[in-house]
Amino acid sequence: MSGEAAFIATLRGLASHPAARGLADDCAVLEVGGETLILTHDMMVEGVHWLAGQDPADVAWKLLATNLSDLAAKGAEPIGVLLGYSLAADNARFAEGLGEALAHFGVALFGGDTVRNPGAQTVGLTALGRATCHPVPSRSGARTGDxxxxxxxxxxxxxxxxxxxxxxxxxxxxxxxxxxxxxxxxxxxxxxxxxxxxxxxxxxxxxxxxxxxxxxxxxxxxxxxxxxxxxxxxxxxxxxxxxxxxxxxxxxxxxxxxxxxxxxxxxxxxxxxxxxxxxxxxxxxxxxxxx
Amino acid sequence: MSGEAAFIATLRGLASHPAARGLADDCAVLEVGGETLILTHDMMVEGVHWLAGQDPADVAWKLLATNLSDLAAKGAEPIGVLLGYSLAADNARFAEGLGEALAHFGVALFGGDTVRNPGAQTVGLTALGRATCHPVPSRSGARTGDxxxxxxxxxxxxxxxxxxxxxxxxxxxxxxxxxxxxxxxxxxxxxxxxxxxxxxxxxxxxxxxxxxxxxxxxxxxxxxxxxxxxxxxxxxxxxxxxxxxxxxxxxxxxxxxxxxxxxxxxxxxxxxxxxxxxxxxxxxxxxxxxx
CATH class of the missing domain: 3.90.650.10 (PurM-like C-terminal domain)
Structure with missing residues (x-):
């Protein structure tokens, strides 16, 4: 097992909470006061997840879309997101794209954090959704004959x-x-x-x-x-x-x-x-x- | 106003949801199913928020501690966290420190994302807590004579x-x-x-x-x-x-x-x-x- 695989395995071991389907299933599923919340977090890095020099408005759109896709796979209705953002040369275009994407998908921005980053720009987003169906679909339920x-x-x-x-x-x-x-x-x-x-x-x-x-x-x-x-x-x-x-x-x-x-x-x-x-x-x- | 200040102002404008005290108040406050949830997200960058070469176990501890500190200021009880992690040379020590910190503070790891990052290592954490007191304290309530x-x-x-x-x-x-x-x-x-x-x-x-x-x-x-x-x-x-x-x-x-x-x-x-x-x-x- 490589160092990285061992790390992921260790994280899975740490994630022993019943809500923590996240590490195997992209999302955590959490019961709170009669509601079922779905939580997911995706990170994207310049030059890895998007082309260096790409329009920051597209980066913002994709960051939101990839997280909402995890909620979609749970049949969840998005509620809101938290943004982690490392400042770059053109922050205005990112904000523009984020605003457009939030409005398009009807999702609220709840808050987040901005940091300076001397290296590759790195952005993260946490999306919070509400399950619309119980049990919440997972990737582990496929049965012979389906x-x-x-x-x-x-x-x-x-x-x-x-x-x-x-x-x-x-x-x-x-x-x-x-x-x-x-x-x-x-x-x-x-x-x-x-x-x-x-x-x-x-x-x-x-x-x-x-x-x-x-x-x-x-x-x-x-x-x-x-x-x-x-x-x-x-x-x-x-x-x-x-x-x-x-x-x-x-x-x-x-x-x-x-x-x-x-x-x-x-x-x-x-x-x-x-x-x-x-x-x-x-x-x-x-x-x-x-x- | 600098480009960065304008960006922050734009984000604040986007965060018009009632839960989104986040951009002015470090945390979002969200009513869900009769509970009040507190959400916060902090990002940390190598060489900016920690010394290059510092023990990754300490970085993990601090990442959790800074987010829990935001919950502390709301009088909230932590429930769990989502991790955004860019892989580095010594991931095992990070996992060790994270495990120690999660156990110390009694907090669950719900899930998250790991990415490759050719630049400075960047880590993010979203913490979710439950309010123990209503109204939830904010930074805006100080009154003359206090x-x-x-x-x-x-x-x-x-x-x-x-x-x-x-x-x-x-x-x-x-x-x-x-x-x-x-x-x-x-x-x-x-x-x-x-x-x-x-x-x-x-x-x-x-x-x-x-x-x-x-x-x-x-x-x-x-x-x-x-x-x-x-x-x-x-x-x-x-x-x-x-x-x-x-x-x-x-x-x-x-x-x-x-x-x-x-x-x-x-x-x-x-x-x-x-x-x-x-x-x-x-x-x-x-x-x-x-x-």
């Missing part, structure tokens, strides 16, 4: 990143301004057996869902939706790239989703591998491992 | 920082492992008219309390407690240095604090300046302005 679904295509963020890196403005929206599937998450929450967002790539996140659920997810590559603009031969990467913020979920036999979604596979009993793609374990790395 | 108090000396963290910078181990505890005044905060909350911690220096924070309350705080320098080890001639700096995490509070006439504390002044009607020290406005900068 069907596997996704709310939309994967690969659009990859194409957007490549266009932006090449200085092309068109087609970058999916990378710069992802839209969390909040309404879909709320509609799906009462029906799903498991749900999560695919922020780290479809294959990696599907494998995580399978592992958390103790099952095998068998995906049919021909049924996985891809962007119309994806060049031939790039499907392999699109399934691994991440940053798409679609919802991956499983439904019991006979249940259909109440929102547009694509059936991409089936849940099998646990096998030696957690994931099959066209009947075989996918080759090479499954996706982007943050750590 | 007395001004502090729970302990200022300057110990400064001496600790200097010792640590010089490679001396003795006397560094106050800087490395501050102890938030949680029990004092809960005992004081029902009695105070205003309360805050003095993390940014006594004079600067006292001026902030005066401004938020629309009054003038008149402090008697002879009554401000200082560490026994403070060399002669350094009181001026001790009042401005910060990082001490004592509670500054005001009490109505005739009320005595239920915990050890020092009466250091009185609240006067609003004057041209928010703060008097020995009858005159203090000279020079009041303390450390984070931004």
């Amino acid at each position: 069907s596997v679904w996704i709310t939309g295509p994967v690969g659009a963020a990859m194409l957007g990143f490549e266009a932006l890196s090449a200085g092309i403005a068109a087609g970058t929206e999916a990378y710069r301004r992802p839209v969390p599937r909040l309404a879909e998450g709320r509609a799906l929450a009462p029906l799903v057996t498991a749900m999560m967002d695919v922020s780290d790539g479809l294959l990696l996140d599907a494998a995580r869902m399978a592992q958390a659920s103790g099952v095998c997810l068998s995906l049919d590559p021909a049924r996985i939706p891809l962007p119309a603009s994806l060049p031939p031969g790039r499907a392999r990467e699109a399934l691994r790239w991440g940053d798409d913020y679609e919802l991956l979920f499983t439904l019991p036999p006979g249940i259909k989703p109440p929102c547009p979604a694509h059936c991409i596979g089936a849940v099998l009993p646990r096998e030696e591998v957690p994931l099959l793609l066209g009947g075989s374990p996918p080759e090479g790395p499954l996706g982007y491992e943050h750590c | 007395s001004v108090w502090i729970t302990g000396p200022v300057g110990a963290a400064m001496l600790g920082f200097e010792a640590l910078s010089a490679g001396i181990a003795a006397g560094t505890e106050a800087y490395r492992r501050p102890v938030p005044r949680l029990a004092e905060g809960r005992a004081l909350a029902p009695l105070v008219t205003a309360m805050m911690d003095v993390s940014d220096g006594l004079l600067l924070d006292a001026a902030r309390m005066a401004q938020a309350s629309g009054v003038c705080l008149s402090l008697d320098p002879a009554r401000i407690p200082l560490p026994a080890s403070l060399p002669p001639g350094r009181a001026r700096e001790a009042l401005r240095w910060g990082d001490d995490y004592e509670l500054l509070f005001t009490l109505p006439p005739g009320i005595k604090p239920p915990c050890p504390a020092h009466c250091i002044g009185a609240v006067l009607p609003r004057e041209e300046v928010p703060l008097l020290l020995g009858g005159s406005p203090p000279e020079g900068p009041l303390g450390y302005e984070h931004c």
Whole structure:
């Protein structure tokens, strides 16, 4: 086990509170006075999570969107956020983008902290939401016989990143301004057996869902939706790239989703591998491992 | 107004939710399901908030302690925290210190996020607490005729920082492992008219309390407690240095604090300046302005 993996394992050991599904499940689920709160925190670093020189307004949007995507996967209704912000050259554009995103998603800014940072700009956001459905969906509930679904295509963020890196403005929206599937998450929450967002790539996140659920997810590559603009031969990467913020979920036999979604596979009993793609374990790395 | 001040002002404008006392008051106060939650988020950067090369276990302790100090100033009982962590060379020591601090203060780790960061290590923590007293104390309630108090000396963290910078181990505890005044905060909350911690220096924070309350705080320098080890001639700096995490509070006439504390002044009607020290406005900068 690497030093970093050992660290994560230690943190998981520290997180023994019943609310602390967070370290395995992206969110903490906390019962408070008759309400169920969902809490999540994501951090982003310049040059790692966004391109150096990218419009700070887009960074602010994405910071909010990625956190709200975690709430979406819980079927939660966002309440408000706290911001951790290291000051940079253009703070005004960040504030502008944050204001736009908060208004767009109807979320309140509760407070936060600003710091000086001589290194790479680092921003963090804590989002607080209210569960709309009990039990709150997790990634660990997929059962043999369920069907596997996704709310939309994967690969659009990859194409957007490549266009932006090449200085092309068109087609970058999916990378710069992802839209969390909040309404879909709320509609799906009462029906799903498991749900999560695919922020780290479809294959990696599907494998995580399978592992958390103790099952095998068998995906049919021909049924996985891809962007119309994806060049031939790039499907392999699109399934691994991440940053798409679609919802991956499983439904019991006979249940259909109440929102547009694509059936991409089936849940099998646990096998030696957690994931099959066209009947075989996918080759090479499954996706982007943050750590 | 500088670009940074304009940014902070814009954020304050965005934080129009009733819970968002945060940007003026270090904490957000949120009514949820019949409970009152207190939320705070602090970020710390290597080389800015701690010495490069400092023991990561101390960094973890301080990160938790500074956030809990914000809860202490609200008289809140901590519930749990979310961590934002950029990976560094020695993550194991950070985890060790965090575990020790969580156990010491009886606080749960709910979850969080870890990222790679090519620049200065940056860590953030969101703390969630439960109010024990209504109304929740704020920094804006000081009234003319109140007395001004502090729970302990200022300057110990400064001496600790200097010792640590010089490679001396003795006397560094106050800087490395501050102890938030949680029990004092809960005992004081029902009695105070205003309360805050003095993390940014006594004079600067006292001026902030005066401004938020629309009054003038008149402090008697002879009554401000200082560490026994403070060399002669350094009181001026001790009042401005910060990082001490004592509670500054005001009490109505005739009320005595239920915990050890020092009466250091009185609240006067609003004057041209928010703060008097020995009858005159203090000279020079009041303390450390984070931004």
